[in-house]
Amino acid sequence: MRTWTWRAGAIATALACTVVAGCGQKPGVGQLYAGPGLGVGTGTGAVGENGLPLGEGVPGAPGSTDSTGSTGPTGSTGSSGDSGTGSSPGSPGTNGPGQPGANTPTGAGPNDKQGITKDTISIGVHAPVTGAAAFPAEGFKRGVGLYADFINSKGGINGRRLIVHFEDDAFNPGTARAKCQMLNEQKKVFLLVGGGGSDQIDVCARYAAAKGVPYIAATTHEVSSDGMKLNSLPTFYALSPTYEQQLPLLANVVRGTGAKKLAVLVAENGNLNNTFNQAKNILGKAANIVLSARVQKKVSSGEANGWAAKICNSGAEVVFWNASPAGLAEVTKSMTCRPKFVGVGNTIGLNLVATTSCPQLEGAQVLSSWPGLNSIDSMDPDYRRQYNKKHSPNQPDDIGMAMWGLEKAISQAFAATGKDIGRHKLMTTLNGGKVINNGIFPSSKFSAGDRFGSSKMHLLRAKCTPTGRYETDKLNVG
C-alpha cells in the first residue's frame, strides 16, 4: 500500500513536471496580463477581460478623454492618470487588443511631472544583463549615465541635471515588468527606456502605456503575439524601424551576397510570429528558403548541435538569425559549414556576439541602430572622450555607445520640449514631428500614427581578425 502511495506520488510529480515542461514555459507577454486583449483604446481602468494588469487603471489611455481615469466600457475604475493620450475611444477589447483611436494627447494628469524637480529629471532604463542575452553588466554599468554626466557637466537639459536609473530585466518579461513598475512607482522616473529584448520591451511598453509613462526603445517587433501593434500604444516610441520594416533592407543585403539558398531561423516567441512570417515572405524573394524554423528562446548546447547539423545539411548559404545572441554563439560553435549570417535588430550586432561567434561569424551582416565602434569618432567624438575621461583604462565599447546614443536622443527630446516639460508636453512635441538627430542613430521623426521614428538602419559587418568585432559597412541604409 505504502509502495503504491509513493509510486502514485512520484507519478503525479512527474506528470506535473511534464505538463510544466510542455505548457509552462517562461511566461510570455500575454501571460503577464489578465486577459487576452490589451486595454489600450478600450476606455480606462480596464481590468480582467480587457487584459490590463490587474489592479491597475489606465491613466489617460487612448479612448479616454478623462485624464484621471474614468470607468471604461468593460473595466473598472482607473486609479490615477498621468497624461491624456487619446482623443477617441477604441473598441472594447474583450477578444483581443483594443486599438486606440488617434494617439493624440489631450491633457495632462496629476503624475504628468513625475520624475521632474526644479533641478533634475530622472529616467529609468531596463536591459538584459543576465539571462539568455547576457550582455556584459560592467559594459552597461559604464555606459548608463555616461551621456548624462556629459550633458550635466555642460549645465544639464534646460538647467536640469539628467539622472539615469538602471535595472537588469534578466531577459525575462516577468522580471522586466516588475522592474518597470518599480522604476515608475518607487524610483518615480519621468520616462522609461528599453535597452533590448523584444519580449521585455513589449511588456514594459504595455505597462508604460497603461500608466501613461512615455517609453522609448531602440527597435523591436511590430506586432505582438496577441495581434496588437506596438505602434498603437499611446506612449511608445522607437528610434529605429521595426524588425519587419528592416526586412526589405535585409533582402537587398541577401541579394548582394549572390546566395541562392537561405535559412530563416526566428526565436520561438509569440511576439516574433509576424517577423517570422514576414521574413519568409520578404527574404524568400531574395533567395530560395531551404530551411525555415523556430529556434528555442534559450538554446542549450545539445539543441545547438541539432540546429548546426540542420543548417549545414540544408545547404543554406545565408542564414537569417533572429533569436538569442547566446544561442547564435552556441550554434556557430557546433557548425561544420560556414554560411553567412544576416540579421536585424541590435543584439546580435554587438561586438560581444562577434567575439564569441567568430570565426564562424566572419562576414556576417547585421542591421543595427548604432554604427560600428570604428565609426564613432567621426560621428560623435565626444563619446570616446567622455568614456576615457570617466572609465580609463577601460576601452570604449559598443554597449556604452548605444546607451550614449539613447540618452542623447532622449535629452534632445527633452530639450526640444522646453523648460516646462511634462509627459503630456513631451509626447505632444514628439508627435508633432520634431526630428531627433543624435549623430549615432539614424535620425528619427515621429507622428501620432507612427511611433517607429526612422526608416533607416546602419549596416554592420563582422570581422574576425585579429579579434571578433563588428565594423560599419554602410551608414543610414534605407
Added chain:
Amino acid sequence: MFTELGIAVINGIFDGCIYAFVALGIVLVYRASGVFNFAQAEFGTTGLFMAFVAVKLWGWNYGLGLAFGLLCAIAMGLLTERLVIHPLRDASRITLLVGTAGVTLGAIGLQFWLNNDTPILEMPKIIDGTVAAPFGASITYQKLIALVVLIAVAVALAAFFRSPSGLALQAAQQEPTAAELVGISVRRVSMMTWGIAAALGGLAGILAGPNTTFTAGFLSFGGAQALLPGFMAAVLAGMRSMPGALVGGLVVGVVSQLGNLSLFSGIPGPSAMLMFVLLLGVLLVRPDGVFLRKASA
C-alpha cells in the same frame, strides 16, 4: 527523417557523456549519504571557470590549467562535505538537499560576480577540429575525448570498487556503524566520496565547456543544462547503480535530442517533454530504476 534520427542519436550520445558524468556523481553521493546533490553540476562549472582563469587569464599551460580546474572542483566538493554536509549530518534529507542547492546558488552568484565584464566566455578545445560529420552531425575531437574519458572513468570506477578502498567505501555506505567497528573511517570515506563525485563533476565541466561558449551556471541551468538530465539518468539507475548511471546518461542524451526532430516542431520544449515522458514511463514500469535487479532494490 532517417538523417534527423541519425543526427539525434550521434549528438545524443555525446551530450549523454556529460550527463553520465553528472549522473555518476549524483549516484555516488546518494549511495554514500542519501543526499540529492544539487551541487553536482556546479562542481563542473566551477572547475571549468577555474580552468578558464588559469589558461586564458593567467596564461598557464593548457594541461596544467585543466588539472587546476579539476583540483578546484575537488576542493569545492571537499569543502561542501566539510562545511555543509558534515555539520548537517543529523538533519533531514530535505535540509541536506537545500544545503546543496545553496552551494549551487552561491557558486553561480560568485561566477556572475567575478565575470561581470565578459559574461559569455570561451575555453579553447583540447584539440580543435572535426573527426567526422555523419548525417551532418559534427563529431569533434573534443567530443570524442569526452567519450574516451568517460569509458576510462567507467573502467577505473569498476576497478576501484573492487579494490580495498572501494570495498571500504561500499561498506561505509551500507553499514556505517559496522564499518567503524572494523576500523573504516566513515568520515574519511565520506570525504573520499564527495571528492570523487566532485572530480566527476569537474570532468563534465572541463570536457563540456570547450564545445561551446559558457556562462555562469553553465552545467546547472546554462548552455549545457546537465543537472536535470543527470538526475533523470540517476533515477533510471535507481539512484544506486553506477553502470546504470552511465547508460542512463547516454539514454537521456539521445531522448533529449529526439526533441530536435522536425516531427516535434511547433511543440514548446519538446526535449524536456520527452525526457519527462521517459521519466514518467520508468516510474510507472520500474519505479526502482531500470538498471537495478529487483532483489537488490
